Amino acid sequence: MPGVLDEIKQAVIDGNAGAAKELTNKALAAKVDALEIFQVALIPAMDEVGRRMQAEEYYIPEVLLSARAMRTSSEILKPLIAGNPNMKPAGKVVIGTVRGDLHDIGKNLVAMMLEGASFEISDLGINVTPDQFVAKVNEVKPNLVALSAMLTTTMMGMKETIEALKQAGVRSSVKVMVGGAPVNQRFADEIGADGYAADAATAANLAKSLVA
Amino acid sequence: METARLLSGFPVNIELTEVWRWLGSHGRKGDPRLAGEVEEAVALAGELIEPKAAYSRLRVRAVDPSGVLLENGERLNGSAGPYLAEQFRGAEELVVVVVTIGPRLEGRVQDLFGEKRPLEAVILDATGSAASSAASRYVNGLLCEEAGNDGLRAGRIVRPGSSHWDILGQRTLFAMLPTEEIGVSLTTSCLILPRKSGSGVVPLGRHLAAEHEPSEASCRHCPNTRCIARIVDIEQPSTATGTVVKVQATQ
Numbered sequence: 410m411p412g413v414l415d416e417i418k419q420a421v422i423d424g425n426a427g428a429a430k431e432l433t434n435k436a437l438a439a440k441v442d443a444l445e446i447f448q449v450a451l452i453p454a455m456d457e458v459g460r461r462m463q464a465e466e467y468y469i470p471e472v473l474l475s476a477r478a479m480r481t482s483s484e485i486l487k488p489l490i491a492g493n494p495n496m497k498p499a500g501k502v503v504i505g506t507v508r509g510d511l512h513d514i515g516k517n518l519v520a521m522m523l524e525g526a527s528f529e530i531s532d533l534g535i536n537v538t539p540d541q542f543v544a545k546v547n548e549v550k551p552n553l554v555a556l557s558a559m560l561t562t563t564m565m566g567m568k569e570t571i572e573a574l575k576q577a578g579v580r581s582s583v584k585v586m587v588g589g590a591p592v593n594q595r596f597a598d599e600i601g602a603d604g605y606a607a608d609a610a611t612a613a614n615l616a617k618s619l620v621a
Numbered sequence: 622m623e624t625a626r627l628l629s630g631f632p633v634n635i636e637l638t639e640v641w642r643w644l645g646s647h648g649r650k651g652d653p654r655l656a657g658e659v660e661e662a663v664a665l666a667g668e669l670i671e672p673k674a675a676y677s678r679l680r681v682r683a684v685d686p687s688g689v690l691l692e693n694g695e696r697l698n699g700s701a702g703p704y705l706a707e708q709f710r711g712a713e714e715l716v717v718v719v720v721t722i723g724p725r726l727e728g729r730v731q732d733l734f735g736e737k738r739p740l741e742a743v744i745l746d747a748t749g750s751a752a753s754s755a756a757s758r759y760v761n762g763l764l765c766e767e768a769g770n771d772g773l774r775a776g777r778i779v780r781p782g783s784s785h786w787d788i789l790g791q792r793t794l795f796a797m798l799p800t801e802e803i804g805v806s807l808t809t810s811c812l813i814l815p816r817k818s819g820s821g822v823v824p825l826g827r828h829l830a831a832e833h834e835p836s837e838a839s840c841r842h843c844p845n846t847r848c849i850a851r852i853v854d855i856e857q858p859s860t861a862t863g864t865v866v867k868v869q870a871t872q
Contacts, residue, residue, distance in 0.1 A: 424654065468645040470655050473740040480737075509810035514746055517734055561788055562810040 413441065414450045417482060421454035422461075424474025426481040433482040443489035444496055451479050451486075455525035455613075462610035469518065472609070476521055498529040500552035500620040503545045503583075505533035507566030512559035515589060518609040519555060526613040528553075539566070539573030546579050552620045555612070556602075558589040567592070568600040584619040588612060625677040627802055628763070633672050633722065633755045635663050635748060643747035658741065662748040670749075671723030672756045673803035676764065678716050678825070684709045691715070697793060697822065701779075701786035705822075708779055712824035716764050716775075717797045720757045721805050721818035722749060753817040761823065768825045776824035781811070794820050 413436045420428035436446055458475040461467040467475075490496045502523050506516050513535045520530050531549050533541055542554060554574065558564040567587050574580040586604040587597050597605035604619055606612035640659055641651040651659065680692035688698025689709045697705050709715065726749040733742035757778075765775040781790030791811040800806065806814050813820065 465647070468647070468649075469743060470644050470740065471652055473743060474652075474654060477740055509808065509812075511808070511812055511814075511816070513734070514730075514743065517739060518743075521739055560782075560810055560812060562812075 413439065414446065417446060417450040418454040418457075421451060421475050421478045421482065422457050424471060424478050426474075426478040429478040429482040430485065433485050437485070437489070443486045444493055447483065447486050447490060447496070451482055452525075452527055455479055455522070458525075459522065459610035459613050462608065463614075469609075472518075472522070476525055479525055499527040499617060501529045501531070501549055502553040502555055502616065503531045503533065503542065503549060503551045504555040504557070505537035505542065506535040506557045506559075507563055507570060508536060508538045509566060510558050510560055510563035511535045512557070512589075515559065515609070516555075516557040519557070519588065519606070519612045522609040522613040523555070523616055526617060528616060539570040542570050543573050543577040543579065546574065546583060547577070551583055553616055554583050554585045555616070556585065556587045558587075558592060561591045564589065564591050564596065567602065571601050586612065586615055586619065625675055625799055627799075628674040628676070628760065629672065629803070631672055631674070631756070631759055631763075633670060633752050633759065635666055635752045635755055637663065639751035639754060640744070640748050643750040644744065655740075655744070658744050659748070662741070662744045665729070665745065666726055666748045666752050669723075669726040669729055670752050670756075671725060672721070672752075672759075673723065673805075674718060674720040674756070674760045675798045675800055675803050675805070676716055676718035676760065677798055678714050679797070680714055681709065681712045681824075684712060689715070693797075695793060695797060697790070699787060699790065701781075701790060704785040705779060708776055709824045710830035711828045712776070712826040713773065714768075714825040716768075716823040716825060717794050717820075718760060718764065718778075718823065719794070719798055719800050719803070719805055719813075719818065719820045720753070720760050721803060721813075721815055722752050722756055723804065723817075724815040726752070727816055749817045753819060757819045757821075764823055773825040773827060774829055776826075776829045778821040778823045780819065780821040791820060794822065 413432055417429060417432045417436065420432055433446060437443065458467060458472055462472050504516060504520050506513055520532050524530050531545055531551065533545055546554060556567045556570055558567055571585055574583065584603040586606060587602045588606045592605060594605045604615045606615045637659060640663065681689060682692045683690040684706055686703060686706050688696055688702035688705050690696050726745065730742050730746045733745060761778060768775045779786060781794060782788035788811045791807055795807045805818050808814060
């Protein structure tokens with residue numbers, strides 16, 4: 410039933426939560442597999458939203474409208490695909506704003522885009538110490554650690570966190586990506602991060618490439 | 622010891638175009654699907670914000686290529702020294718100012734994220750940023766007016782954490798004002814709390830040498846309504862109606 414899947418995808422791209430909900434229920438009533446709806450309609454829709462954000466066709470509120478539409482649909486689907494062995498996350502991510510920094514909007518948006526790209530998120534919040542990152546990495550065994558900082562005075566907390574991951578012997582088991590207003594690719598290279606993302610859409614693409 | 626002034630309850634005019642700008646519209650028209658949410662956020666912000674300001678006028682002893690030396694012995698220099706020297710050439714006084722809209726709005730933003738309502742959270746946060754900017758503009762307009770009454774012109778406000786001045790400069794500014802009186806503090810990483818707050822210094826003088834001198838009068842006649850250095854809105858009344866009390870700053 411490709412028609413309804415295309416319609417669900419378009420509803421998410423358009424940020425139309427009402428249509429996304431209605432069409433998801435219509436597809437399920439027509440015996441379309443819940444996992445297929447997720448994989449063929451929702452995830453590609455958020456990929457397209459990310460592409461539009463990077464192309465500056467969409468800005469943050471439009472991305473959030475799409476995310477809301479996706480959540481409306483996925484909340485219907487999740488109970489139906491829970492436990493399905495074919496429903497595998499794209500990867501696990503531990504995310505947080507580093508020690509001394511209390512900014513969370515950018516970090517929250519990145520977490521949301523990663524979730525939209527089918528990553529499993531462990532959000533440690535703000536003002537996260539290197540030890541807290543290490544403990545969470547040991548607990549959930551993520552593929553990725555995503556670090557956020559918005560101040561020149563706190564960005565070195567990213568380096569300290571990477572050092573802590575090394576000292577704990579877990580650095581080689583995770584990829585580290587960094588972002589935030591004062592951060593750039595050069596800084597990411599200097600501190601030994603695996604990747605830098607300038608915005609939430611780029612972060613989702615970067616995460617996918619790092620776990621590929 | 623310098624005399625600082627505290628201001629509270631002043632009018633903050635949150636403009637829809639400013640909210641869209643903080644949402645990243647980059648000059649495009651706001652998405653009509655979100656117009657209702659933005660208007661709701663502006664109304665909610667009106668209930669949540671608690672605008673307050675602390676400012677103090679200080680005598681400038683000298684301006685040299687390394688920065689600005691104040692009569693009280695404080696220096697504004699470091700990496701920003703040359704830029705400050707350029708902006709303050711000809712300055713007789715400076716105003717150090719901190720403005721906040723209080724903690725309640727950002728608290729509500731946190732709550733909305735916790736309630737899995739990121740769209741509403743981001744729109745309210747952008748509205749808070751617009752409100753914070755509007756509060757700063759109001760206070761800057763007031764400072765200009767006060768300076769004008771004394772025959773002085775005001776130059777461009779310079780802010781720690783901007784491209785010209787390292788954020789560590791906040792420590793110098795906060796040492797000169799009783800910011801605790803308006804509920805504002807600085808973390809060890811120089812983040813201002815509440816986050817929807819701003820700080821800066823404004824040069825005052827009869828013969829400021831800086832090329833860019835956005836006095837209230839020049840802003841009022843400038844057609845560039847999107848200028849980031851604008852210190853007063855064309856429509857905005859120039860008379861302060863807030864409550865002003867005098868206190869002694871601890872130095």
